Amino acid sequence: MNASRPMNLVVYLARAGVGSRRSCDELIRKGGVTVNGEVADFPRQKIGPDDVVAIDGETVEARELRYFLVNKPRGVACTRRDPHADRVIVDLIPNGRILFPVGRLDVDTTGLIILTNDGVLANRLMHPRYGVPKTYVARVRGKVSRRALGSLREGVDLEDGVTAPAEVNLRKQSAKTALVEITIHEGRKRQVRRMFASVGLPVEELHRRRYGPIGDKGLQPGGYRELNGDEVEALRRAGEEVATAVGGEVEGDPVLLAAEAPHIASDAETALGEASGARYEAPAIVSLTSADSDEAPEAPDDTRDAPDAGV
Numbered sequence: 001m002n003a004s005r006p007m008n009l010v011v012y013l014a015r016a017g018v019g020s021r022r023s024c025d026e027l028i029r030k031g032g033v034t035v036n037g038e039v040a041d042f043p044r045q046k047i048g049p050d051d052v053v054a055i056d057g058e059t060v061e062a063r064e065l066r067y068f069l070v071n072k073p074r075g076v077a078c079t080r081r082d083p084h085a086d087r088v089i090v091d092l093i094p095n096g097r098i099l100f101p102v103g104r105l106d107v108d109t110t111g112l113i114i115l116t117n118d119g120v121l122a123n124r125l126m127h128p129r130y131g132v133p134k135t136y137v138a139r140v141r142g143k144v145s146r147r148a149l150g151s152l153r154e155g156v157d158l159e160d161g162v163t164a165p166a167e168v169n170l171r172k173q174s175a176k177t178a179l180v181e182i183t184i185h186e187g188r189k190r191q192v193r194r195m196f197a198s199v200g201l202p203v204e205e206l207h208r209r210r211y212g213p214i215g216d217k218g219l220q221p222g223g224y225r226e227l228n229g230d231e232v233e234a235l236r237r238a239g240e241e242v243a244t245a246v247g248g249e250v251e252g253d254p255v256l257l258a259a260e261a262p263h264i265a266s267d268a269e270t271a272l273g274e275a276s277g278a279r280y281e282a283p284a285i286v287s288l289t290s291a292d293s294d295e296a297p298e299a300p301d302d303t304r305d306a307p308d309a310g311v
């Protein structure tokens with residue numbers, strides 16, 4: 001599909017999945033874009049249905065790109081097809097079969113997942129180079145020690161290597177379980193569950209409450225909404241900003257034990273309680289042996305290598 005209505009060149013490029021408007025603007029200013037064979041130098045140049053836009057000689061076309069945020073309930077598989085799953089994520093959205101999930105959550109994990117047909121953005125968001133932060137609330141079995149929190153923050157040794165620094169905060173400690181909020185900058189298979197297991201804290205419940213710049217406010221379990229233009233732009237930027245070292249930032253984080261700060265439990269409790277569609281209460285234990293993976297990227301149908309210049 002080409003631009004049926006005239007639109008700015010920079011908008012056209014963003015809709016072609018080339019990058020954020022900011023990076024497309026830079027690309028144009030560096031002379032990396034041609035319109036009908038002429039180098040374009042004006043980002044707001046109008047592009048109509050008959051214009052041919054190219055980067056490095058390769059034609060790019062604006063398409064109708066769709067972006068949805070879904071609050072995945074428990075029991076839904078993060079895939080487009082799975083004959084063994086009761087429900088798959090794309091079925092939560094009308095006409096969702098044209099979309100694919102950006103990364104994965106385990107069947108038993110609840111929380112935010114983005115669905116889109118923008119393969120370029122999806123691949124960038126999943127790429128470890130960009131370290132897009134993902135925040136989870138985990139209900140773990142056992143007593144959370146300062147040492148365990150320190151290890152999780154600094155990095156734990158898993159069979160696929162030591163994990164990158166993470167932000168970790170204890171939100172509540174009860175007699176047998178605890179609520180811990182963790183932000184990771186990677187997306188390895190079952191990473192959060194394996195990280196906690198490595199410090200002797202089995203995860204009983206896991207909810208993703210943030211994906212990069214996007215939070216879960218107001219979205220009920222099983223609910224979805226289309227992302228607005230600002231949110232999509234923020235995601236595009238997140239997929240362009242190469243991760244800075246987070247080690248320094250997390251080292252100084254205070255370890256807050258519930259006894260010292262009981263008031264901080266409420267947010268995390270609400271996140272898990274809402275995710276299960278009920279008030280927070282002791283849930284069933286989640287299996288740790290499921291074969292589902294976390295961010296194992298499902299090859300999008302429509303991907304194009306991003307141009308190097310300016311993106």
Ligand code: URA
Pocket residue numbers: 104105106107109189190191192193194206293294
């Ligand atoms: N880490 C996990 O262990 N499971 C998920 O679903 C997501 C992150």
